[in-house]
Amino acid sequence: MNSYLDNLNWRYATKKFDSEKEISEEDLNTLLEAIRLSPSSYGLQPYHVIVIKNKGLREKLKSASWGQSQITDASHLIVFANNTSFDADLIDRYLTNVSQTREIELNNLQQYGDFMKSKLIDLPNNLKESWTAKQAYLALGNLLSAAASLKIDACPMEGFEANVYNELLGLNDKKLNTAVVTAVGYRAAEDDTQHYRKVRQSKELLFTHI
């Protein structure tokens, strides 16, 4: 069996974390670097990621997350916040980054920048917001498999009150919205769900070959 698949089979949505175990600085950096290196449409990375260790804040967030213990018991909570809107600035900042990273004159990128702007800037706000959220989920997929590769447990969660998160994390002023959160750490020995068989659609149902 391929080790990538072994890792995917090993992982599960951890329901109970061992609150005594912490992710090392080195491993946390690897997880964050996996998020940072995630592909996104045009490379624009239209999201921000908040990494929360502070227990007091996590207690408050737990109250806005159906009281789920993973929020506080895990080693860290990682919050993906997508841009609720954006303007030409998002693209201009990207172009400046391209220019500096690849040592290309900004002038030579203008045509490409105009193309991106023509595709993105006039989208209605609800489409902008769902597009940025999708990019955040792509990065989430990467985080989850990176964690599995390090045998770090994770629980991705959508069950929370985004407006409370946004308020507590000061996201509204930054035009950000909490899209999805993930608790990361180490499974508790007594978490029975680790022993459950994984439930997935059969390949016959999930795939069509043409």
Add this chain to the structure above:
Amino acid sequence: MNSYLDNLNWRYATKKFDSEKEISEEDLNTLLEAIRLSPSSYGLQPYHVIVIKNKGLREKLKSASWGQSQITDASHLIVFANNTSFDADLIDRYLTNVSQTREIELNNLQQYGDFMKSKLIDLPNNLKESWTAKQAYLALGNLLSAAASLKIDACPMEGFEANVYNELLGLNDKKLNTAVVTAVGYRAAEDDTQHYRKVRQSKELLFTHI
């Protein structure tokens, strides 16, 4: 350097594929298994995946994809189609799967099923559709890192006419919509973009630590 990160640094959005090179049956199965094992909200996998080798069909899809050569030159084209809507059926099929996989009486899952239904069924259709698309992007993230782990190249693409794809792939009748597609195969030696430096936000910009 961690090998997971090495792989992410190795990958790039391949602009030109070697049209002579094909992904082996074994590697293709690994890629698809990575998609199949992807986590999704409640485990519902509200999407379908079409794996296209047929060149004639890909020629037609290329015309609906800004003429991008990756569509036909890559070894395979993988289309992620998310459910445009769903009803209790999606959850009931999942519960049947849980019941069979974990050998639990269906009756004992009813309360959990009712909970999922209460959260999902009454959502407005546009929210259902953006929620299913996000799950597909999570699976896309997994595909891209799985491909990198096998040193298989990939180009995720949003630049296509979804309505033409839906028509050609017969997705409309199945309440599916083309969310995102990915060409997979092997980079052409002459694809200059493989030598470009990767452009990403700095960790100082992308992350906030609390």
